[in-house]
Structures are given as structure tokens and as C-alpha cells.
Amino acid sequence: MATVNIRRDVADPFYRYKMERLQSKIEGKGNGIKTVVANLPSVAQSLARPPSYVIKFFGFELGAQTNTNPKDDRWIINGAHQADKLQESLDTFINKFVLCKDCKNPETEFVVKDGRILLDCKACGQRTAVDLRHKLSGFILKNEPKGGKKAKKEKMSRRDRAKLEAQENGSVNGTDRSPHESNSDKDVEEEDDGEIAAGSDDEFTKQIQEDAKTIDATNGATKEEKWAVDTSAEAVAARAKELPTDLKRSLAFDEEDDGGEENGFSVYDQLGTWIDTQAKEKGGIGKVDDVDIYKKTAELGIESKHKTLTVLAQIIFDENIVAQIPKRAGMLKKMIGDSEKHQKAFLGGIERFVGSGNKDLISKVPTILMTLYQEDVITEEVTKPWGTKASKKYVDIATSRKVRQAAEPFLKWLEEAESDEEESDDE
Template sequence: MALVNVRRDVSDAFYRYKMERLQTKIEGKGNGIKTVIVNLSSVAASLARPGSYVIKYFGFELGAQTNIDPADDRWIINGAHDAPKLQDYLDGFINKFVLCKKCKNPETDVVIKDNFIVLDCKACGQRTDVDIRLKLSGFILKNQPKKGGKKDKAERKAARKAKQLAQQNGNKENGNGSGGENSENGSNDNSNENGSNADENDAGSDDEFTRRIKADAQVLDANNEVKDDDWAVDMSEKAVKARQNQLPDQFRQKLVLGGEEEDEDGEGGGNTVYDALGDWVQQEATKAGSVNKVDDIRVYVKAKELGIETKYKTVLVLVQTLLDENIISQIPKRAGLLKQMITSERHEKALLGGIERLLAAHGKEHPELMASDKIVKILHLLYDKDLVSEDVVTKWGTKASKKYVDLATSKKIRRGAEPFLTWLQEAESEEESEDD
């Protein structure tokens, strides 16, 4: 799925605020012709605005009828309208109803008070007014969310993080910080090889990762003239089997791609480019002396060479090869790379599936990994690093599945995850009661 900058006047490829490019489909003929915006929900979520605001804005600008709350997620505008034209109109919506008037940052919340619409910027703290004369302004004022309704997902998550941070700071002031847990999970050889725990957030941040990609891209461009046979991978069945036979037994066992419904997109399973990526990561780990010394940028470039940097199965491979029994200290360091790869709910599900396989593979020699406190810590890290969303992890926790591991193991992992899932549910209930 092609991504564009929220502000299309910003040409920086590593501008942090992205959204999907609008995708449309024309249906019907004659007077019944209509335009379906296939991914409007996703685009609206990237802008932290209700889909009804976006579709109604298009209707006002085009003078066309729209459906503002479709139960089937089919957002329709009467008439034929191509995607580039709608993308231009979307720029107008973003400028008027999303961007802060001071810093031009899209991190704003809509605040309605005394029949005025205000954009509250979380980046610079400025509050700026929206022109009340705009047609959409009238629609927003007439369609205010009901009091006591659920908060926006992003708002709920931000509130939880703030509350969690406040609790941690309070504990540290009282001399009861989480040092015990950190020392248990962070003072292993893995931490020493990759720097101190204090640097984990910087090392794993998406900003740091994109900065490194940008720097390395200049070097790659300078050496762009590469012959095909310099990096091509022999994908014949004989060659793949030969590479697999050179790998340690434990790795051959844990790198599993098969599973029900995994071939829906035609990516295939078994002897594929995914095996080639897994082989390469393991070989790099052997050369470096540790999987923790395999560089994120090189992994990303290799996936790109193989043409699978956007595929959900790539996430499955990376979880099983870049992470091991030291997963708790590794997640923050690999968060930048994983966040670059995870672009949809399907990717998130693959991430959770990979975690299940990893726990099953390493849990035999390291049974402490299957303990509830470790599983909860892992899920907290994935959630806090924005690698899994609330909806996906909640749905994952409701039903065991034998897609990635045997059913008994799947149930055991979910039982261990119950405190985290309960925390999510209780936090949402608390926020709803606060809104009443």
C-alpha cells in the first residue's frame, strides 16, 4: 500500500506523519454511477479524524451526496471522481481541520466549546480556531460526539501511557522503582553487547532508524551499479535445501512459515525468498558472533533486495530470527525496524504469531519465558512501542488458535497474557466512567 506524507508539500521521504494514498473504485453506470473510497477509514485514522468528517468534506466540495456512517465501511460519493482529484481535496481538509495553524503539525485534537471549533496541538501546545463559516464546521457542530462516549483509540492509549509514566515516576521517588525487573531482564549479555539499557529507547526508535536509513541510502546510491549476479539468490529447491541443512537444528525447527490461510496473497510458503531472508539473518549472526549484532539497516536492505520489505510474512521471519530468549531486552532495540515493517493489522497478527512460535521454541530450554509476568512484559513492550494495536491484541487474546503453534501452547500463552488483556479492558472502562 503506497504511503504519502500527511503534508504533501513536505518532500522529505522520512517525514514521520504518513497516511495511505486514497484508493477509489467507480461503480454503476449513468445516473447511478458512484465512487467508493476503499481505504477512507484507514486515511481518517491516520489523521485522527472521524471518517464522516472526511467524506462530508468531499461532499461539500464536490456538491455531491455522500453516506456519512456506512455500517459496511463502504464510503460512497455520488458521481465519478478519480483518486488524484480527491487527494487534492484531502489536502484542503488537512490544512483546514487537521494541521496546527502555528507549527503546521498534524498532532491536533478537535475541541468544541461554546459553538467554536478549536484545534488543540499536542506538539507545540497552541490552540487555534477553525473557521466557523466553513460548511464542514457546521456539520461538526451539529454532529458532536455524545457525552460519555468512548474516547478515540489514540487518545485512550496516550492517556494510559501518561498514567503509567506517572505511576513509574511516583514509584521511583519513593525508592520503589522497577529496577529489579529491569535488572533481571536487562543485565544479561545481550544488553552488554548492544550498549546500556539507558540507550534502548534511542536505539529502537523509528526516528533513529529512519535517520540511519537516510544516511546509509547515500552510500547505497553511490554504489548503485551492482550486477544481478552479485546479490541474486539461487532459489532452486536443491539450493534452498542445501542452505537449510547448514543451519543449526534449533533454527531449522523454529523458522516456520506454514499455516492456514497464509497463502491467500500468493506469497507461497516453503522454499521461498522468506527462507532466503531467514538463512541470511542466521549467517550474519554467525559471522557477527551474536544475533544482537546483526544491523537493522542491513536487514531492511536485504528484505528490500528480495522484494519482501512490505510483506507480512517478513515480520514472521524477523521475529523468529532476530529475537530469542532475550526478547524482553531485544524488543526496544528492534522496535524501529519492526515498526518500519508493520503497516497493517495483518502484519500485527503475524508479529503476534511469530511471538507465539518464539515462545514455544525457546520455552522448552527457558521455561521462564512462558511465565505470565514475562508474557505480560512482552505484550506491554509491543503495545508501548506501537507495534500492536489495542483492537488486534484484544482480538488475539479472545481465542486460542493452532495457526502458529499447537492449540495447547496457544491456550497457555493466552492464559499468561490475561493480566495484560484485563489491564486493557479495565483501563478502557475507567476512561469511559471518567467521561460520564
């Protein structure tokens, strides 16, 4: 299912708040014509609002009758309404009844108090008021979610709701189920037959050194002078000004080592934006050279940071990731080294890459992991523990669970390969 940013005015592909694009179907004819919104519950859940509020808003905006409590989960609007028109109405709903009026973040929940509807923002902590003049406000006041487990879940923040659902499914903080316990028994299929040539980090290092010598010969500068990063306030501000505002990144990282910000741009934002700009100028991400990428990380002083691997995992690949991994392996191995922390950060970036904007690639997770493993980018010691437990560190818990469940064929292969080695040693 295609996803879009909850705030569609934000073009950033790494914007963390996503929802499914509305799917509608026009049925009937004449006076009985109607529009069924097939995925309304899923969209409403992404907005942390009851589906009845969304369908009622459509009714008010379009001047049509709606059903706000369907027993068959068919959410209907009388009349014929195209999906793009409904999507525009949904944008209005989000702006009026979801986004915090202060920080424009969708991480809000309703608080009804003294006849007012407040948006309690979990991101900035502010409470802002909803316009009571809109007809939907009256509907909300009359149909405030009542008690009960389902209603309680609807009113939770996304983070708390995801945690509750994970606990109910026994996949997180529990022991009765793990991603390895699905119904999938198939071995890994078409894993490139193990014949992919490993990338050479030595060759990559040689490229960097030769490139640096060329720079030295041309500019008469020593390596130390060329690779040093000017960290003065003026230099950082100048670099930030060169970056187009509409390309600012909001990548997902852990909370440690934020890299600092200058004029609203962290060094990781700058790296992501620079690579994106290079890809557009050169006609595709595959044409951005690894040496240039590494030099940029060195310029920013983050070539040894684990979070850099999280950024790179999200932006140096596209839908052809399986074929691109061997070409990037030399750079990745050099930057990861022997660090488990760097491997985990890279796997987190891969999880976000396939889970947040490229969900068609989730089915290819086993092949992606196999290729990374064959290229010595990731190791068995890090990957096996990674696959045993879903995490909300880089994506929402439901998406994390899907990625790890998709990884099961590869993880099973690792276990069987280890068993075969042990049997061979015994013999």
C-alpha cells in the same frame, strides 16, 4: 492494504503517522453514477475525525452530494471521482482540519468553544484555530459529536483511543486474553528446515580487526586514534551539514538515552540517513557491508547502545529479510551480546519494520523469528515474554497485537520444543 504518510509531503518512510490509501469504486451509470469510498471509516479513524466530516468535505470540494450517515456503512459521493483526486482532496482536509497550525503534527483533537473550532495539539500543547470561512466549519459546528461511548472515542487522542480499544478487547493490561489465544492451531510451516548456517560473530570481529589494520598501515594511525570519535561542536556540526535534509529520520525509540542532537540530527538519525544513502548509492540495502555499518556506529559512538539495534532492525533489511538475516547475524550477535535490553530493542525495531511500512511481511513473522532464533540473534528467554503482551512502545497497539498474533506459531513451537526437552530429561 497500502499505507501512506498522513502528511504525504513527508517522504520519510519512518514517519510514525500512517493511514490507509483511499480505496474508491465507481458504480452505476448515467445520472445514477456514484463513487463509493470503501475504507473511509479506517482512514477517518487514523485521522481521529468522524467519517461524516471527511465525506462532507469531499462533497464541498467536489461540488457533489454525499451521504453523511449511511446505515450500511457505504460512504457515497454522487458522480464519478478517481481515487487520486479524492486523495488530493483528503490532503487538503488534513491540512485544514487535522494538522496543528504550529508544529504540523496530526496528533490533534477538536475543541468547540464560543463558536470557534480549535485544534488541541497533544504533541506541542498549542491550540490553533480552524478557518471558520470553510463550509465544513459550519457543518462541524452544527454536527458536533454528541455524548456516548462511540463519540467519546472519536474525540480522544490516538494514544488514549488505542488504550481504550485495547482494554475493551482485553489484550492489554488484562488477563482474559493474550496473543496466544487465537484460533490458529497450525505449527510453523517452511521454517527453512533448520538448515540455515549460523553467522559467525568471531568471523565478523576478525573482518573488523583486519580492516582496521589496513587503515593503520595506510594512514599510519593507531587504532585508538582512528576509532576515536571527534565530539567537538565543530566536528558534529560538520557531520550534520553533510546529511541531506530530506533524508532526516524519525525513528521510533523508547524515551531513555536519546543520544543527543546537534543541528536537529540525533546520532541515530545520522546512522539511519547514512545507511539509506549507502543503499541508494550501491543499489540496494543488501549491498551495504556489515563492517562498514559497524564502523559507522563506532564513529558515532553508539555501537554499544541498545537503541542502535532498533535503528538497524528497521533499515538493514527489505522484503527479503528472511534471506538477509543469516548474512547480518554476525554483526547483530556482536552488537547484542548477552544483553536482554538489546534483544528487546531489536525485537521492537523488527516489530516496527513489519508493522509500519512492510505490512505484507506480517504473515512472515514466524519465519523471521525462527530464522533469528536459529542464528542465535534472539533467545527463548526474551522472545516468549515479548510475545505474551501487546505494546504501544514501537507501533500503535492494534498493529502490535497483529504482530504478536502472527508470531503465535513460532511461540507455540518454542513451548512444544521446551516440553519435548523436559520429557526427554525425565526419561
